[in-house]
Amino acid sequence: MKKNKYAEYIFSLILLLIGAAVLIIGSDFRGNDKYFPVIIGTGMMITAIWMAWEDRKQETACIDLAKINFVAVGITIVALVVYMVLFRLIGYVFSTILLGTSIILGLRYNSVRGAVLWPALMVLVVFVIFRILLKVPLPVLLL
Amino acid sequence: MQMLLNWGIGLSNVFLTPVNLLLLLLGTLLGMIVGALPGLNSPIAMSIMIPLTYGMDPGAALCILAGIYTGSTCGGSVSSILLEVPGTGAAVVTAFDGHEMYRKGQGGLALGISSVSSVVGGIIAAIVLGACAPFVAAQALKFGAPEYLMLSVMGFASVIGMSNGRMSKNIMAMLIGLLISVIGISPQGGIKRFTFGTHALLEGIPLVPMLIGMFGIGAIISTISDMKLGKTASETVKQTMQRVKVEYPDRKMIKSFLPIWAQSSVIGNIVGAIPGAGMTVAIFMAYDQVKRYRRDLEFGTGIPEGVAAPECANKAVVGSSMIPLLALGVPGNPASSLFLGALLIHGLRTGPKFFVESSDVAYTLIAAFFTASIALLPVMHIFVNYMATYVLRLRYEVLNGLILILCVTGAFATGNNDTYIVFAIVFGVIGFVLKKFHIPFGPLVLATVLGSMLESYYIQSMVTLRGNFSGMLQRPICVGLLLLSVFFLLMPLKRFLKKKKEEIKVIKAWVEIKNWALKNRIQIHEEIPQELLEFKVIKFCLQPLVENSVLHGMEHVENGEIWIRAFCQGNRVCIVIQDNGIGMDEERLREIMADLDINRKRRHVTGIGLTSIHELMQVKYGPEFGLAIESEIGAGTKVYVHLPYERKDKNHAEGSDCG
Structure with missing residues (x-):
């Protein structure tokens, strides 16, 4: 319960810091170009404080950390980050199949064969649509 | 005459172009599948499909997107009726009566009513869209930079003021x-x-990868975060869901629905046309109105009218939500911002000139909404009769992986650039975090779209008005838009005052319940302390519980009695509804209690509306609040409603019993 409250405060604090950064960077811009960033930065700082103030008054937090499956989220984000790297190294086809397979297996799908076959099939369909029909140059380094 | 001609062009672009018609039907079916799957919604499907429309002509692209948007709103009702798990937010209210009908063996009829009501709502909205959008656009053609500036301000004010x-x-x-x-x-x-020396940011954040990230990847990460590893919803569906066939309402029933459809479509069209108001507002308003209109019916117990009203209203919102986008270039909700993204890919921009410069595309979109609404009838028939049970059994582990593949591929295809994948993934993570902290996407997307426009018009206005902003007050349109902005910004204040009134309504609700119960020769006793008579409760939460006591517990009880007590317990308020009815055996009670577990993917058992009320409370107040039940055969049932005690005056409250 307390953790949820802290999470909300930390979120507001992050937004406050982003607002401050926008304000500091924005005030260095010349002439009319600085008006909007300054307004946005100031607005974000004020609103972040307002949010934290409201959070303090509310008895229950809007976020429930206990209900978030951090393992699954972590697997997905790591898989996506690795995918960004692999995409340039080994091309679309293999990296995308790996992405799909790792996420499906990471979510504890009980069939390894299915976890490979489904993404492979999807990549094949997508590849045909994009590369052949829509002429999108998907990188295929290893094909 | 010109408008009829344009309508003709639009309809011929849809009906007489086989590719467009086929894509529209495919889009409607795809939308229905996505809508039926809880956790997935139209923005996800649309964001995935936008890159696919890259190689199509704009008309075809809009046909498939209009089909998805329309179909998904309808698809949400399928799982709502069959599983009591709304596929989309638009179908939340449909579950109240729709699932009750399913439990009574009228699931097919509920789905039939849902599809016919959707057709009616959708057609009316398409006609309203076709009539209003060109008219509003023609007026907006007279706008100069100051008017556009005020229009942008009004867009923001509306989204901020009208959002929940x-x-x-x-x-x-x-x-x-x-x-x-x-x-x-x-x-x-x-x-x-803010480019931080990166060339990729020089042109700003590309809209489509951002939308794919926020609505596609972000939503999938969010779905994954809610998943319990190892448990599958599909197995539960396999075990419990009966197969149903669509049954359509007869002529007499349709006749009785006519006034309900009329009022629900008026609500849907008005609410939908206001940027930011959203579908949820419309469905609750429509349901509320039909309850007032048919006071003789016991809503929440499987009343067909309770399905017809929200289903007609949500489809009316679909069409009318496009009015601000097409006429003014202001996307009022996430789905319309995706239409904007799709049009941008084809070098088109909505706004007042859209009906002049690209009238064929504009009317093709309107005709696509019209046709998709008609297509709902056969598509839903096929979907429910032959596909629904299979679709609802799809494994979420596989589905999430496959959707992510489509998202990253789509992001790449938008600019043939792997940096776009990075944008999509970064915005996916941002979207997930924002969603978890309940930061709404609607105002965010609107601001992203209108932001650069707002800045340009601000600079132009300064030049036009020679730096004197009071010049705005001499321009009648600016004054009108300013007043509207103030009106929208004051809406939260109005809602606050209304909330106060609703607290008092609780007392009136007791009286209504009492009168209703007396007709059935049931005595109601109330023991509610004065200070709790004005206590806030969620709408529709207590009345169904009392109705449940009567309908399920006292059918064969001669002298039925119900006690309603309320008391404070630490920092919470407990309302107890106790009856002297037949009670429940242990197994039934266990089933109901298990069904109240919000973490279970599929819950279906109660069928007495408890799940919806419990879930609503947990979502609104937190996991420690909601319902608890005690029951014994022959000794009656006690339902405990636990709510947070919100202190209005801390000092006073601390000194009271609740402190």
Whole structure:
């Protein structure tokens, strides 16, 4: 319960810091170009404080950390980050199949064969649509 | 005459072009499948499909997107009726009566009513869209830079004022959107802003990868975060869901629905046309209205009218939500911002000139909504009769993986650039975090779209008005838009005052319940302390519980009695509804209690509306609140409603019993 409250405060604090950064960077811009960033930065700082103030008054937090499956989220984000790297190294086809397979297996799908076959099939369909029909140059380094 | 001609062009582009018609039907079916799957919704499907429309002509692209948007709103009702798990937010209210009908063996009829009501709502909305959008656009052609500036301000005011939830979060969403919009080279001085030396950010954040990230990847990460590893919803569906066939309402029933459809479509069209108001507002309003209109019916117990009203209203919202986008270039909700993204890919921009410069595309979109609404009938028939049970059994582990593949591929295809994948993934993670902290996407996307426009018009207005902003007050349209902005910004205040009134309504609700129960020769006793008579409760939460006691517990009880007590317990209020009915055996009670477990993917057992009320309370107040039940055969049932005690005056409350 307390953790949820802290999470909300930390979120507001992050937004406050982003607002401050926008304000500091924005005030260095010349002439009319600085008006909007300054307004946005100031607005974000004020609103972040307002949010934290409201959070303090509310008895229950809007976020429930206990209900978030951090393992699954972590697997997905790591898989996506690795995918960004692999995409340039080994091309679309293999990296995308790996992405799909790792996420499906990471979510504890009980069939390894299915976890490979489904993404492979999807990549094949997508590849045909994009590369052949829509002429999108998907990188295929290893094909 | 010109409008009829344009309608003719639009309809011929849809009906007489086989590819467009086929794509529209496919889009409707795809939308229905996505809508039926809880956790997935139309923005996800649309964001995935936008890159696919890259190689199509704009008409075809809009046909498939209109089909998805329309189909998904209808698909949500399928799982709502069959599983009591709304596939989309638009179908939340449909579950109240729709699932009850399913439990009574009228699931097919509920689905039939849902599809016919959807057709009616959709057709009316398409006609309203076709009549209003060109008219509003023609008026907006007279706008200069100051008017456009005020229009942008009004768009923001409307989204902030009309959105549900906390105003601070709506404003924060808008500011984040504005921040995104200022990234890149500035429109006036041409300087780099927030690019951090990266070439990829010079042109700003590309809209489509951002939308794919937020609505596609972000939603999938969010779905994954809610998943319990090892448990599958599909197995439960396999075990419990009966196969149903669509049954259509007869002529007499249709006749009785006519006034309900009329009032629900009026509500849907008005609410839908206001940026930010959203579908949820419309469905609750429509349900509320039909309850007032048919006071003789016991809503929440499987009443067909309870399905017809929200289903007609949500489809009316679909069409009318496009009015601000097409006529003014202001996307009022996430789905319409995706239409904007799709049009941008084809070099088109909505707004007042859209009906002049690209009238064929504009009317093709309107005709697509019209046709998709008609297509709902056969598509839903096929979907429910032959596909629904299979679709609802799809494994979420596989589905999430496959959707992510489509998202990253789509992001790449938008610009043939792997940096776009990075944008999509980064915004996916941002979207997930914002969603978890209840920062709404609507104001954020609107601000991203309108941000650069707002800045340009601000600079132009300064030039036009020679730096004197009071000149705005001499322009009648600016004054009108300013007043509208003030009106929208005051809406939260109005809602606050209305909330106060609703507290008092609780007392009136007791009286209504009492009168209704007396007709059935049931005595109601109430023991509610004076200070709790004005206590806030969620709408529709207590009445169904009392109705449940009567309908399920006292059918064969001669002298039925119900006690309603309320008391404070630490920092919470407990309302107890106790009856002297037949009670429940242990097994039934266990089933109901298990069904109240919000973490279970599929819950279906109660069928007495408890799940919906419990879930609503947990979502609104937190996991420690909601319902608890005690029951014994022959000794009656006690339902405990636990709510947070919100202290209005802390000092006073601390001194009271609740302290």
